[in-house]
Amino acid sequence: MLTLTQALYDRIVEHARQDHPDEACGVVAGPAGTGRPERFIPMLNAARSPTFYEFDSKDLLKLYREMDDRDEEPVIVYHSHTATEAYPSRTDVTYANEPNAHYVLVSTADKDGLGEFQFRSYSIVDGVITEEEVQVVEAY
Template identity: 40%
Template sequence: MLVLRSDLVDAIVAHARRDFPVESCGQLVGPETGEHPERYVPMTNADEVASDFAFAPAEDIRLERELDAAGERRMLVVHSHTRLPRRPVAHTGLPEAYPSPKDVAQMEWTPDQHWLIVGLATADAEPEVRSYHLADGEVVEDELAVVESYMFSHTGSDDVPDRA
């Protein structure tokens, strides 16, 4: 299960709304040895086509250097999908927030990374937030839990703290 803090998801969705109808993009990053992302780094979409994304190379290299210096790593690639005439409407039965063939090709470069996609039909539409990774070359959707804090994310809603 992929667990993300709600403030990170809120920042990602706000970025997607700001950049709409162009796809937004960014990275969720966290400690080199940690299991949860701690911050969202919005990035510039350098792609010339509104229904695709590409990280600006200089910005991507600068981020990599900053992460190395801070002992952090990239944990999730983030981008939005917007419905434009170029993107086929979900007649395939797949959700809008599903990796495109180009996304899948890029996922193959870093198969250990998860990809978070925000589907937006309009800038003010209800966002569809989903995460995916590759397993044996196949796209697999992650079970996604959005929590207020990572501190108790491993407990269920019926758990209560022990009292001394």
């Protein structure tokens, strides 16, 4: 189960809606070993695409060095789908290389009247997708 604060939930959704019609992406880091998402880090979609996201390799390297310096790890890796449901694509599964992270997908298809808003979380390990319950709390 993914537990996150209302403030983090709102920031992820806001970023997804703000970058629409392109996919948004980012990370929420937390203290290593806790599984607690704390620090919201919106990233630039280097692909600038409505159907694909890609972290800029230099930005990603900088982020991982910063997390190492702060004794953090990526607790949530998030991105949006702009015209489809919030379910990992084959490409998403291929890029899922953090076995302990929660992969959050936000569908912004509702923004264009194409579907219902969705915020969903998954565990993706060795190509296996498992949907997780999402619990939103006011504070930890």
